[in-house]
Structures are given as structure tokens and as C-alpha cells.
Amino acid sequence: MNLNINTNDKGNLSIGGADALELAEEYGTPLYATDENRIRENFQRLNNAFIKHYENFQIFYACKANTNLSIIRILEEEGCGIDAVSPGEVYAGIMAGMDPQKILFTGNNVKDEEMDFVIKSGARLNVDSVSQLKRLAKIVNPEGFKISFRVNPMVGAGHHEHTITGGKKSKFGIMDKEAVEVYSMAKEMGFDPVGIHMHIGSGFLDIGPFKLAVNTLMDIAGEITQKTGIKFEFIDFGGGMGIPYTPDENILDIEPIAEEIIKIYKSKLEEYDMGEPTMCLEPGRYLVGDSTYLLARVNSVKEGYKKFIGVDAGFNTLIRPAMYDSYHHIVIADKPEAKTTQTVDVAGNVCESGDLFGRDRPLPDVKEGDLIAILNSGAYSFSMASRYNSRPMPAEVLVNNGEVDLIRERENLADLFSNQIVPPRLLKKD
Numbered sequence: 001m002n003l004n005i006n007t008n009d010k011g012n013l014s015i016g017g018a019d020a021l022e023l024a025e026e027y028g029t030p031l032y033a034t035d036e037n038r039i040r041e042n043f044q045r046l047n048n049a050f051i052k053h054y055e056n057f058q059i060f061y062a063c064k065a066n067t068n069l070s071i072i073r074i075l076e077e078e079g080c081g082i083d084a085v086s087p088g089e090v091y092a093g094i095m096a097g098m099d100p101q102k103i104l105f106t107g108n109n110v111k112d113e114e115m116d117f118v119i120k121s122g123a124r125l126n127v128d129s130v131s132q133l134k135r136l137a138k139i140v141n142p143e144g145f146k147i148s149f150r151v152n153p154m155v156g157a158g159h160h161e162h163t164i165t166g167g168k169k170s171k172f173g174i175m176d177k178e179a180v181e182v183y184s185m186a187k188e189m190g191f192d193p194v195g196i197h198m199h200i201g202s203g204f205l206d207i208g209p210f211k212l213a214v215n216t217l218m219d220i221a222g223e224i225t226q227k228t229g230i231k232f233e234f235i236d237f238g239g240g241m242g243i244p245y246t247p248d249e250n251i252l253d254i255e256p257i258a259e260e261i262i263k264i265y266k267s268k269l270e271e272y273d274m275g276e277p278t279m280c281l282e283p284g285r286y287l288v289g290d291s292t293y294l295l296a297r298v299n300s301v302k303e304g305y306k307k308f309i310g311v312d313a314g315f316n317t318l319i320r321p322a323m324y325d326s327y328h329h330i331v332i333a334d335k336p337e338a339k340t341t342q343t344v345d346v347a348g349n350v351c352e353s354g355d356l357f358g359r360d361r362p363l364p365d366v367k368e369g370d371l372i373a374i375l376n377s378g379a380y381s382f383s384m385a386s387r388y389n390s391r392p393m394p395a396e397v398l399v400n401n402g403e404v405d406l407i408r409e410r411e412n413l414a415d416l417f418s419n420q421i422v423p424p425r426l427l428k429k430d
């Protein structure tokens with residue numbers, strides 16, 4: 001099994017050396033619990049695999065996967081930069097002590113005020129369209145201003161249609177065939193285009209399309225260099241590396257992948273005489289996805305036409321199953337390796353029928369009061385959570401070799417309404 005399930009000597013699920021039952025007891029449920037070392041291991045595995053073959057290599061963590069500041073701090077300590085897709089994420093990077101030069105802002109349909117904010121913060125700007133480039137020229141003096149472009153290499157890949165971000169249907173980036181023209185336009189305007197970028201999609205376990213896209217982007221970059229004289233400082237292949245969510249999905253074997261990608265990279269650099277630009281990757285899910293468990297308490301067991309295990313979290317807490325039909329493995333925290341004895345639906349507490357964490361899921365015996373753990377809840381989990389049904393956002397804890405820190409307080413009911421303003425004429429008079 002390729003999933004991250006560890007037990008302690010009591011047979012309970014262990015999260016970074018802490019007992020899942022004790023975490024739930026102390027901090028309440030629903031609770032996101034993150035194993036710090038897992039994030040460090042994921043980063044080091046990926047970084048070492050590439051850096052060993054090519055020294056000018058930099059990882060930017062795509063922090064939309066999880067913007068908890070402690071998690072960004074961990075990755076900053078490891079030497080990682082961040083890929084930010086909104087001013088809020090640039091702000092998160094700065095709050096977490098990230099060098100602004102290691103923050104790459106890749107926006108989509110960006111407005112002028114947002115570019116202004118990003119420039120003032122000192123982050124790098126990755127431009128998505130000619131429209132954005134022209135507006136940028138009015139906001140900043142283009143003379144010598146460093147930019148990069150996101151290019152659509154006409155290849156896409158991902159775990160769901162909505163997570164594919166390359167190809168003819170994609171709203172992202174400039175077209176492959178207009179790239180040379182756009183780079184020379186930027187140069188003529190006075191900009192210093194130093195980078196080229198792609199991101200083809202999220203959650204792929206087959207490396208074929210990614211390899212193809214790397215090839216294509218390198219040819220585009222090479223053509224730009226030859227026709228415009230632009231020397232790239234960095235070439236960014238985006239993220240998207242998947243992780244296994246089901247017990248029988250494979251782990252990406254990163255060593256041979258790194259070797260293959262770097263081989264393509266080096267030979268294209270040589271072919272087009274491009275020097276030694278920094279190679280960048282922007283993983284989100286790969287770094288944090290399997291570091292975190294969502295703990296939820298079973299509050300009802302209902303036997304009707306189907307058997308439902310009802311828990312105290314919902315798609316407001318973790319939306320991926322409802323939104324992408326994603327599989328998240330579920331274990332019973334006091335017996336994560338017990339034999340399955342029944343097939344049940346694991347349902348959340350939101351008032352919508354689509355609020356299920358698992359349909360027809362084989363599970364061991366479960367009773368009210370049991371604790372379940374939903375695996376792989378580190379990426380696109382808390383960061384997509386909402387207050388729907390007026391439920392406060394859950395707490396997050398970070399575990400480091402058994403030491404536990406609260407890294408986000410659970411919200412309370414007053415927090416839910418703290419930004420609302422009732423006009424005086426509607427206030428209750430008594």
C-alpha cells in the first residue's frame with residue numbers, strides 16, 4: 001500500500017509520532033493534523049533528485065494547495081520559494097518570511113491594482129496575456145523590468161477535467177504559436193523578459209504528457225532565444241506531480257523522472273545555445289498532500305436503504321470528494337489496519353446529498369464516537385474549506401516528532417459573523 005498509514009504501539013493511527021486519538025481529544029474535531037517531517041521529506045526527495053543532475057534548480061511551492069503560514073515557514077527553511085496566484089498568497093509568503101525574489105506571482109485575469117500590489121511587494125511577475133502586458137506597461141516603467149510569461153504548450157494533464165490547465169480549451173497563458181511575437185513585443189516595449197513558464201495541470205501520475213510539454217516548452221524557449229536574442233534566467237515547468245490517493249495507485253518514481261527531464265533539458269539548452277538558466281518546478285500537492293489527516297468524529301450510524309456513517313465534518317471542511325469526485329482513503333483511527341467487514345457511505349454533516357466523503361466504501365466495524373481519519377488532506381483541503389452551513393473553520397495542528405503545536409485556532413460562532421454590518425434601521429429596538 002502506497003498510503004501514509006503508521007500505527008503506534010497501541011495500534012492507533014500515528015501522525016508524526018502523535019496519537020490521532022489524543023489529538024482529537026485535546027483539540028476537538030474536525031481537526032487537520034499535519035506531520036512536519038513528511039513535508040520536509042517530500043521537499044528533499046524532489047529537490048535532491050533534480051539538483052543531483054543540475055545545480056541551477058529551484059522549487060517554488062504552489063501555496064494555493066495550503067497557505068498555512070507554518071507550512072510555508074517549513075518550506076522556506078528548506079530553501080523553497082513560492083508560487084502565488086493572488087495578492088493574498090504573495091502576502092502569505094511575505095508574512096512567512098519569504099524573500100520576495102523567491103515569490104513568483106502567476107495570476108490569471110489579473111487586475112491593475114493586483115499587479116501594483118505584487119510589484120510593490122517585490123515579488124516576480126509571471127504575465128498571462130498580452131492584455132496584462134499592456135496594462136503592466138502603464139503601471140510600471142518597463143525599462144529593464146524583469147518579467148516572464150506563462151505559455152500554453154498545448155499539452156494538458158490532470159486528475160479531473162477542471163484541473164487540466166494546458167491545451168486548446170485552457171484559459172491560461174499565451175499561445176505557443178504567438179510566443180516569439182509576444183516576447184519580442186515585450187522586449188521592444190523595454191521589458192526584460194527573463195523567464196518562461198508553463199503549468200499543464202494538477203494531479204498527474206503518468207509522466208508522459210509532462211515530458212512532452214517539457215520538450216515543447218524547450219523548443220519554444222529555444223526559438224525565442226534564437227529569434228529575439230533573449231537569454232533566459234529561468235525556465236519553469238510548473239507543478240502537477242500527483243500522489244497516490246487510492247491504496248493501489250502508484251507513487252511517482254521521482255529519481256528516474258528527474259534524470260529523464262534533466263536530460264531533455266540539458267540537450268535542448270545545448271541545441272539552442274541557451275546557457276544554464278535555472279530550472280524551476282512548482283509542486284503543491286506533491287509537497288504537502290500526504291502530510292495531513294482530517295480527523296472527524298462519527299456522530300451517527302444510520303441503517304436505512306443504505307448504511308451511513310455520519311461524521312462531524314462536511315464538504316465545507318474538505319470539498320474534494322464533492323467537487324472532483326476525488327477518492328480520499330478513510331481509516332478508523334484506533335484500528336487503521338483492521339479488516340473490512342461492511343460497505344458503507346461515509347457522509348458529512350452538511351445539508352446537501354452530495355456531502356459524502358466516500359460512497360460504497362469498505363470499512364471495518366464502526367460505532368458512534370469512533371474517530372475516522374481522512375488521508376491525503378494536506379493539499380486543496382483546508383485551503384478550499386468554507387463556512388457553508390454557518391460552521392466555523394476547523395483547527396489545524398502541526399506535529400514534529402510527537403511534539404504538537406496548534407497552528408490555527410478553531411473559529412467560534414462569533415467569528416462567522418464578525419464582518420457583517422446590520423444597518424441601524426434594522427437593529428432590534430427594545
Ligand SMILES: *Cc1c(COP(=O)(O)O)cnc(C)c1O
Nearest residue numbers: 062202203239240282283284285
Ligand atoms: C496550482 C498550480 C501549481 C501546482 O499544482 P499541483 O498540482 O498542486 O502541483 C503550480 N503552478 C501553478 C501556476 C498553479 O496554478
